[in-house]
Amino acid sequence: MNMRKQLVFVVLSLIAFGFAITSDANTYIVGDNSGWDISTNLDTWEQGKKFVVGDVLVFQYASTDSVCEVGQESFRTCNTTNVINCFSDGNTSIPLTSPGERYFFCGNRLYCYSGMKLDVIVERNQSDIAEAPLSSVPETESGGSKNNNPSTIVPSGVKSIYSESNLVLMGLLGFWGVLISIV
Numbered sequence: 340m341n342m343r344k345q346l347v348f349v350v351l352s353l354i355a356f357g358f359a360i361t362s363d364a365n366t367y368i369v370g371d372n373s374g375w376d377i378s379t380n381l382d383t384w385e386q387g388k389k390f391v392v393g394d395v396l397v398f399q400y401a402s403t404d405s406v407c408e409v410g411q412e413s414f415r416t417c418n419t420t421n422v423i424n425c426f427s428d429g430n431t432s433i434p435l436t437s438p439g440e441r442y443f444f445c446g447n448r449l450y451c452y453s454g455m456k457l458d459v460i461v462e463r464n465q466s467d468i469a470e471a472p473l474s475s476v477p478e479t480e481s482g483g484s485k486n487n488n489p490s491t492i493v494p495s496g497v498k499s500i501y502s503e504s505n506l507v508l509m510g511l512l513g514f515w516g517v518l519i520s521i522v
Contacts, residue, residue, distance in 0.1 A: 364393035414442035
């Protein structure tokens, strides 16, 4: 009987560990209900949000628009000829996979000049253990200067998501826990 209690303790500890390593990633709908649109005040939308590795930005926009990821200099000048990626599917999800500053704008240069652009500072996720590169943009255009105050996080339009591998791990640990408690 003592061995059974020890086994239950180990399983419960593994389950607790699984919860501890689960990512606290968020999915952000850029512009909330207004979406990725020329009429959306993206500076106001971004205020108070803290973006971390594992978060996902979802750009929802009309088929006549696009979203392009660029480096800092292209972002500053709305240069549409030197893009990292450009999407026009109307519903683009972009995972934030490494810390650093990321730059996005509409591929329509006039819209970019009118403010349809977004730069986000991506911070390390507290659950990250391994060191990652400081920027995901080319070196020639790296170097950010934007100040983001994480003490004023506004949970507007935020939805928690979890890594599929962690969910599978949690399910397996729970299944083993039930089997052990039956035995």
